[in-house]
Amino acid sequence: METLNRIASQGEHGATMMPIIQGVGRAAVEIAALLRGAVFRGALGAAGSENVQGETQQKLDILSDEIFLEEMRSTGFVCAVGSEEQEDLCLIKEYSSADWLVLVDPLDGSSNLDVDGPVGTIFSIIKRKTANSETPLESDTLQSGREVIAAGYVLYGPSTMLVCSVGEGVDGFTFNPSTARFELSHPAMTIPQQGGYYSVNESNADKWLDNKGEALQKLKDETGLGMRYVGAMVADMHRTLLKGGLFLYPADEVNTNGKLRLLYEAIPMGYLMVQAGGSAHTGIEEVLDVQPKSLHQRVPVYLGANKAVDTLVR
Numbered sequence: 001m002e003t004l005n006r007i008a009s010q011g012e013h014g015a016t017m018m019p020i021i022q023g024v025g026r027a028a029v030e031i032a033a034l035l036r037g038a039v040f041r042g043a044l045g046a047a048g049s050e051n052v053q054g055e056t057q058q059k060l061d062i063l064s065d066e067i068f069l070e071e072m073r074s075t076g077f078v079c080a081v082g083s084e085e086q087e088d089l090c091l092i093k094e095y096s097s098a099d100w101l102v103l104v105d106p107l108d109g110s111s112n113l114d115v116d117g118p119v120g121t122i123f124s125i126i127k128r129k130t131a132n133s134e135t136p137l138e139s140d141t142l143q144s145g146r147e148v149i150a151a152g153y154v155l156y157g158p159s160t161m162l163v164c165s166v167g168e169g170v171d172g173f174t175f176n177p178s179t180a181r182f183e184l185s186h187p188a189m190t191i192p193q194q195g196g197y198y199s200v201n202e203s204n205a206d207k208w209l210d211n212k213g214e215a216l217q218k219l220k221d222e223t224g225l226g227m228r229y230v231g232a233m234v235a236d237m238h239r240t241l242l243k244g245g246l247f248l249y250p251a252d253e254v255n256t257n258g259k260l261r262l263l264y265e266a267i268p269m270g271y272l273m274v275q276a277g278g279s280a281h282t283g284i285e286e287v288l289d290v291q292p293k294s295l296h297q298r299v300p301v302y303l304g305a306n307k308a309v310d311t312l313v314r
């Protein structure tokens with residue numbers, strides 16, 4: 001059975017990305033164990049703090065962030081991490097001259113934790129722009145999706161899956177508890193261009209901007225697609241990749257730039273969707289073309305099969 005080592009033989013950067021993706025895999029195993037035992041350790045519930053975006057942090061958000069940062073440190077190849085849970089870029093001082101930066105949402109969909117629903121981790125890896133002799137800066141993170149070297153997500157569901165790409169298609173690996181390895185279970189994932197589901201928080205439809213309600217109605221009339229929505233981007237994206245259709249989070253009157261974050265939600269997922277043969281759009285431009293302006297910037301997202309995304313954004 002092939003393991004995560006498969007990545008080493010892929011593309012120009014596979015071998016270089018390998019230790020960092022192995023680090024993501026170790027973090028995933030630790031976070032999965034943390035999630036499974038959380039109720040017994042009093043680790044569920046709010047931490048009593050807010051992140052930079054004014055959202056209540058769950059204790060598990062903070063613990064997952066710590067685990068992820070430590071595993072990135074332990075690779076020896078990462079100079080800094082930009083995280084949803086940290087206002088500023090986290091420098092890894094011991095390896096400040098390393099080439100790579102990682103952007104992460106350590107525990108995405110954490111509102112699902114109270115109901116034992118699926119959650120995930122989303123990440124991307126980029127090369128620093130500052131010289132290796134300098135301190136990495138937030139400006140190093142402001143790179144478009146065209147410059148991403150690798151990206152992926154971990155889905156903590158009935159099994160723990162790591163789905164990733166180093167620019168040579170998308171592979172899915174499932175953690176096998178009996179071998180303690182991520183084993184290749186979904187090679188060369190491609191999104192079906194027919195069928196599937198539309199996936200959106202439709203309770204916001206009356207507040208959507210840019211006539212997206214009408215566009216979605218058109219898609220429903222034309223395709224008869226059914227609807228599924230977990231409310232955890234990783235779970236909704238994973239189903240969309242496997243079954244087809246699209247996942248969307250449009251701009252609305254409350255979230256005028258959309259809700260999802262560009263650097264550690266939209267870009268990594270957009271990168272994977274394009275690698276899997278689908279489309280990733282903001283309604284204005286392709287997700288991968290957006291030039292980021294700040295670490296925690298938000299953006300509307302439309303991810304999925306090409307025609308479905310087209311119907312929503314044209």
Ligand code: AHM
Binds near residue numbers: 107108110232236260
């Ligand atoms: P989070 O990173 O704080 O968990 O927020 C992101 C999540 C996504 O996983 C999901 O797609 C979206 O928020 C759901 O939002 P809503 O509850 O508004 O439908």
Ligand code: MG
Binds near residue numbers: 108109265
């Ligand atoms: Mg998130």
